[in-house]
Amino acid sequence: MTAFAATRATFARILSGPGGIVGTVIIVLVVGSAIFAPLVVTHDPDALDILNRFSGPSAAHWLGTDNLGRDLYSRLVYGARVAMMVALFAIGSALVVGTLLGMLAASLNARGERLLLIVFDIISSFPSLVLALAVVAVFGPSTALVTAIVAVTLMPHFGRVARAQMLTLRHAPFIEAERLIGASPVRIALSHILPNIAGPLVVLASIDIPVVITIEAGLSFIGLGVRPPLASWGTLIYDGYAYLSDSRVPVIVASAALAIATLGFTLFGEALRDAVDPRLDREGR
Amino acid sequence: MNPDLPMIAIRNLKLDARTEHGPAHILRGIDLGFGRGRIVGVVGESGSGKSTLVSCLLRLLPSNIERLEGEILFDGIDLLKLSPSDMNDWRGRKIAMVFQDPMTALNPLFTINTHLRDVLKRRFPQISAREARERSLAMLTKVGISDASARLDAYPHQLSGGMRQRIVIAMALLVEPDLLLADEPTTALDATVEAQIVDLFDQLRQDFSGSIVFISHHLGLVAELCDDLCVMYGGTIVETGPVAEVLARPRHPYTRALLDCEIEDDHGGRLATIPGEVPSATWAMDACIFASRCAHVADICRTGPTALETVAIGHKAACKRSREVLP
Amino acid sequence: MRETLRYVASRLATTFLIVLGAMILLFALSALVPGDPATALLGPAATPEYVQRFIQEMGLDQPWYRRLFSFMANVFVGNLGTDVLSGQPVTQIIANVLPYTFILTFTSIGLAVAFGVPLGCYAATHRGSLLDHLLAFVSVAFIAIPSFVIAIFLLLIFAIWLDWLPVMGAGEAGNWLDQAQRLILPTIALSVGWIGFIARLVRSSMLETMGENFIRLSRAYGLSNRLITYKYALKNACIPTLAVLGMGVGRLLGGAVLVEIVFSRPGLGRLMFDAISTRNFPVLQGTVLVVVLIFVLTNLLVDLSYAAIDPRIRRQGSR
Numbered sequence: 001m002t003a004f005a006a007t008r009a010t011f012a013r014i015l016s017g018p019g020g021i022v023g024t025v026i027i028v029l030v031v032g033s034a035i036f037a038p039l040v041v042t043h044d045p046d047a048l049d050i051l052n053r054f055s056g057p058s059a060a061h062w063l064g065t066d067n068l069g070r071d072l073y074s075r076l077v078y079g080a081r082v083a084m085m086v087a088l089f090a091i092g093s094a095l096v097v098g099t100l101l102g103m104l105a106a107s108l109n110a111r112g113e114r115l116l117l118i119v120f121d122i123i124s125s126f127p128s129l130v131l132a133l134a135v136v137a138v139f140g141p142s143t144a145l146v147t148a149i150v151a152v153t154l155m156p157h158f159g160r161v162a163r164a165q166m167l168t169l170r171h172a173p174f175i176e177a178e179r180l181i182g183a184s185p186v187r188i189a190l191s192h193i194l195p196n197i198a199g200p201l202v203v204l205a206s207i208d209i210p211v212v213i214t215i216e217a218g219l220s221f222i223g224l225g226v227r228p229p230l231a232s233w234g235t236l237i238y239d240g241y242a243y244l245s246d247s248r249v250p251v252i253v254a255s256a257a258l259a260i261a262t263l264g265f266t267l268f269g270e271a272l273r274d275a276v277d278p279r280l281d282r283e284g285r
Numbered sequence: 286m287n288p289d290l291p292m293i294a295i296r297n298l299k300l301d302a303r304t305e306h307g308p309a310h311i312l313r314g315i316d317l318g319f320g321r322g323r324i325v326g327v328v329g330e331s332g333s334g335k336s337t338l339v340s341c342l343l344r345l346l347p348s349n350i351e352r353l354e355g356e357i358l359f360d361g362i363d364l365l366k367l368s369p370s371d372m373n374d375w376r377g378r379k380i381a382m383v384f385q386d387p388m389t390a391l392n393p394l395f396t397i398n399t400h401l402r403d404v405l406k407r408r409f410p411q412i413s414a415r416e417a418r419e420r421s422l423a424m425l426t427k428v429g430i431s432d433a434s435a436r437l438d439a440y441p442h443q444l445s446g447g448m449r450q451r452i453v454i455a456m457a458l459l460v461e462p463d464l465l466l467a468d469e470p471t472t473a474l475d476a477t478v479e480a481q482i483v484d485l486f487d488q489l490r491q492d493f494s495g496s497i498v499f500i501s502h503h504l505g506l507v508a509e510l511c512d513d514l515c516v517m518y519g520g521t522i523v524e525t526g527p528v529a530e531v532l533a534r535p536r537h538p539y540t541r542a543l544l545d546c547e548i549e550d551d552h553g554g555r556l557a558t559i560p561g562e563v564p565s566a567t568w569a570m571d572a573c574i575f576a577s578r579c580a581h582v583a584d585i586c587r588t589g590p591t592a593l594e595t596v597a598i599g600h601k602a603a604c605k606r607s608r609e610v611l612p
Numbered sequence: 613m614r615e616t617l618r619y620v621a622s623r624l625a626t627t628f629l630i631v632l633g634a635m636i637l638l639f640a641l642s643a644l645v646p647g648d649p650a651t652a653l654l655g656p657a658a659t660p661e662y663v664q665r666f667i668q669e670m671g672l673d674q675p676w677y678r679r680l681f682s683f684m685a686n687v688f689v690g691n692l693g694t695d696v697l698s699g700q701p702v703t704q705i706i707a708n709v710l711p712y713t714f715i716l717t718f719t720s721i722g723l724a725v726a727f728g729v730p731l732g733c734y735a736a737t738h739r740g741s742l743l744d745h746l747l748a749f750v751s752v753a754f755i756a757i758p759s760f761v762i763a764i765f766l767l768l769i770f771a772i773w774l775d776w777l778p779v780m781g782a783g784e785a786g787n788w789l790d791q792a793q794r795l796i797l798p799t800i801a802l803s804v805g806w807i808g809f810i811a812r813l814v815r816s817s818m819l820e821t822m823g824e825n826f827i828r829l830s831r832a833y834g835l836s837n838r839l840i841t842y843k844y845a846l847k848n849a850c851i852p853t854l855a856v857l858g859m860g861v862g863r864l865l866g867g868a869v870l871v872e873i874v875f876s877r878p879g880l881g882r883l884m885f886d887a888i889s890t891r892n893f894p895v896l897q898g899t900v901l902v903v904v905l906i907f908v909l910t911n912l913l914v915d916l917s918y919a920a921i922d923p924r925i926r927r928q929g930s931r
Contacts (some may be wrong), residue, residue: 027909077711121626122633125908126900129866130884135926137888138641208864214758218870222762222885241764248768259757266756343832377833384832390824393845403843404833434930440923453829541883 010020013275020271026264033077034084043071045078045231054247061219066236066250069244075231076257082232086143087212090150097151098158099201101190105159106166113163120156128153128215136224146225150212161204165197199276207269210262217258233258289317292496293342293464298355300337308351309566311337312505312609315355316593319456319513324490326507326528328543329517330481332563335500336385338517340553341365343380343496344372351561371539377407381457385469387449391441396422397452398437401459408460420492424455429485447478451463454485461545463495471506472501478504486510504547508532516540519564519574522593526600538579573605581610618703627912634904635687638897639680652836664697678710692898697890702898706883710744710902712782713879716872717864721857724806730852731807732814732922734847736822737841747815751808760870767874770838780876797870802864813856817849851922861909 014020018263028182033040042062047068057064105116126134132149139145141279166189180190213233220234221241228235233254240251302314312334319325340346342357357364359379364372384390385528391400401421405412412420420436425433428451441449450470457465468484471479484494486499501507507514508528515525519565524537535541542559548553561578564570573591576582585605593601604611652658658666666672671679686693692702735744754762771779783791820829822845869881876882880899889898919925 012677082640117631118626118629121631122637125630125634125862125904126637127862127866127903127907127913129869130903131898133642133869133884133888135898137891137893137896138644161759215866217759218758221870222873236766236832237761243770244772248772251764254766255761256880259761262758263753266752270752338839345828345831373834375834376831377835380832382824382829384829384834386825390829392824392830392844392848394922403830403835405841407833407835443925456833547742 007130009271010275014268015269016270019267021067023264023267023269023271026260028270030080030261030264037077037081041071041074041077043074043075045070047071047193054243054249056247056249063253064247064249066239067246072236072250072253075236076233076254078274079233079236079254079257080208080261081093081124082143082230083213084278085215086093086147086150086192086216089148090212091154093148093151093206094154095158095201095205098155099162099194099197101155102159102162103166103193106163106170107185107189117163120159122151124151124156128178128211129218132215132219133224133252136219139229143226143230146216146284148213148220154208154212157208158201161200162197165200166193169193169196203235203269203273203276206265206272209269210265212259212266213262233261292321292360294318294356294358295338296356296358298338298341299352300334300341300350300354300576301352303349303351304567306567310568310570311520312341313570313590315520315522317522317525319496319517322494323495323513324499324511325513325515326511326518327498327500327515328502328507329507330502330563332519332566334515334520335517336468339382339468339500342464342466343376343382344378365420365512377404377460377462378567379462380464380466381460381462383450383453383457383465383467383470386473387453388445388473390453391449393441396438396440397425397444400452401437401456404456405459414586420459421455425452426460428452428455428458428489430455433475435478445478446474447481450474450478451485452483454482458489458493461495465493465495465497467497467499469501471504482538483510494545504543505534516543519570519602520566521574521603522577524600524602525550525593526597526602532598532601533601534597536600536607537575537604538610539575540602541611542580573603575604581606619925620916623912623915627667627908631905632684634908635684635901636680638901639683640767642785642897643676645681655720658744659748669883676848687901693894694902695892695895697892705895706880706902708884709778709880712877713784713865713868713881715795715800716802716877716879717861717868720806720864721797721861724810725857727803727807728810729814732849733818733841735811735815736818738872739819746816747808747811749899751812754804754808755812756806757807758870759801759867760874762804763871763874764799766797766801772815773776782877782879783905794875795875798875801871801874802867805867806860808863809856809860810853813853814849817852818845821848847921851918854914854918854921858911859912865903865907 015024035276045071049065051069053067053069054063055061061071061073061216063076066072066075071265090285102117105113108116128150132146132155134144135149175192177190178192216225216232217234217237223238225234236254237251237258240254244251295315298312298315301308302593310370315338327335327338364375366459398418398421401498402414402417405417407419421435421437425436430436430448430451434450436444455542456571462528471482474482487510499507511528512525514528514531516523516537518539524535524540531540532544535544546558553554559578564574564577572577572589573586579586584605591603593603593607596602596607670680682798692706694706695702703778731747735747738744747818767779770776777796778790779794781794783794797886827840830844869884872879872881873885877918884896884899885890887899
């Protein structure tokens, strides 16, 4: 089966269940808003209109306005952009570094492997949000920093999976055959092992997306992530929460947007996992 | 109880499973009977329905069963007509089972003693923990486990495959069943351990009053151990009779071919194979089940399914050309 | 027995290594503070005398390996340093709020297990029932939605809209009813996701176990359904649940930080947040270390109870 046909078959399986369909619809909306943000917004997300603060949903402001009269819908759209950027860069770098380290661990001698695994364990022993708090306290809040911290804390996931997959693959007949004809270990790892372990890694990456969104929003919510006036779902929730006594609309709208997005990515991730690896099927057949 | 009736009489047992490609005929009408104290060997390739046959005897079937017809008479009572709770009463009391893979047959989180005690308690509700332990110890010793007391407190992972299979056999014997089902009990074991387990079955039959159904794909093993032989192919029985008689004068080309495979195998020569493929389980069987692979196939074989016919006393075969081609 | 001892010893050694690594990491972080560490930590408003005293007290004029050594030596005798603002020992400050976080996280885990395990068992034994379908649907939602968002919704619905429960803070000291009432919403916010997660996990591992050969064997011997489900299968299904609980404590602690902030509850989260806002690095460092310690010790506990349940682990030694 060609890679294209395999991908198509996977998508067909994802779309075969209600969870996969709902998840796909939501992430298409979120990713679409993130990419085409300037085209789909109705207002400048940072344009102030103090006279119109806390206006409820209307034809002019679909979801109403916030404490400074900014259009909530437009800010949510740009919030999607921030969330997607953080997720993309954090998971992308965790995936690359983690996979390389994991494959390195599998090819090192026992002592080197153990050392790398202990490093993974140490990183994992920091709850990601707590590590993020510690680092933010030192360097001050910034989007780039949040991305880097999340990448570091996610890295061991990918490292462990890559290592485990490589260990099971190392003695597969087709790998042994490559070794016998004298292919270099690096070549074998890159051209034969990597494509074969890509599946579980991609699944892991997609399952990590909602986790990253949550961490970014959580940090921004307590003012330690994305800095205002940049719109992030976390800062939107914070602004809404701070002015709860004036209007309940902003906090409800922003929280709901975050909840729907994480739900969508979770549904999609699980549908993808089931589609790629039927053994992990939740039905437990 | 009518002494003339065999202990087990299976009549026209048919079982279909639901699949993507329509119903699969796993059992296509099985007729089989045997009396008390017999060891019946059931031989066939994988997919011949032999494992399903024992699952039917226990009525422990997967959930995708579409149709289950016929009768399984056990001392005159049709097991298929029993209510689920009545059927459960037969399990572990009148019927016991030894599974194929001893490595997965025991729960890794419980000691051997727990396994045996729970089974004993279900069979003999009055039994005390102490007596259960004593009986278990005696039975472990009987099935050839040394240092039984230490083994009883061991966890499954601490024991070898052969030892685990002895324990599963001990479990089966502890409940004193009338019918012991052994589903390829030696297939997952090393050759030397396999021989030991077969020896064990051979010794045990002295004290065992019930009957044993012994499933195997290894004809030589069955010849060594069993009284009766039943050859299955594609969900049907193609030949059945006393072991010595069937092996000396096979009346079905499939049995003949199996024997040839076995003989050449033993002499270290080229492994004989039977050309062709087993017909699909979804096939409607409008010809002899073996027609597609039979070296002696003729037009008459394609006129419809072939029924079992008596060829000698207690010996039946399902071949229309038996007399011509296997004189 | 010897197997068990060796296993415990190897797990203790790994735990020790992890704590050591965490300390080095925290130390490195404090060394990385950009610019002059004293001014960075104390803020630009500090007087030069104060900065000087701080540098000496913190040993900032010492070479880094000395500082690392004294930091570790102090931690091992339970000295996490002194809060530069209040002059109180950090250990004391943490000890004051620790019970609040403990109560919140452990009632949440307790609630998650108390509801998750029976729900999962029921769903596994009643596959395709209404509750099974409902659970499959609801659990994904609860797992996916961040706990602080759930906290906000709970606050809006039960405290503001319905006005059923008092929120904000941990309640009056000594007033048990008030404290318990104020614990309800934060606990629910933290645990609903875990209830769903544990229920799903128990369900799927129960179903997997139910397909195992040893369960078929139990059925073949006519053992009762109750015995098979609750004695044989549940124990097997507990193992993955335990593993998740260990990892979960970390996420739960992270979630607790945010939930504490939403409900203005005192606790480690609130303490960390305040320490960051006031740039009180010793307090933050100490708090983070305590959180890591709690997490690592919980995982040790989980691994040991794991070994108590599964005899195979004891033999394998460390992971």
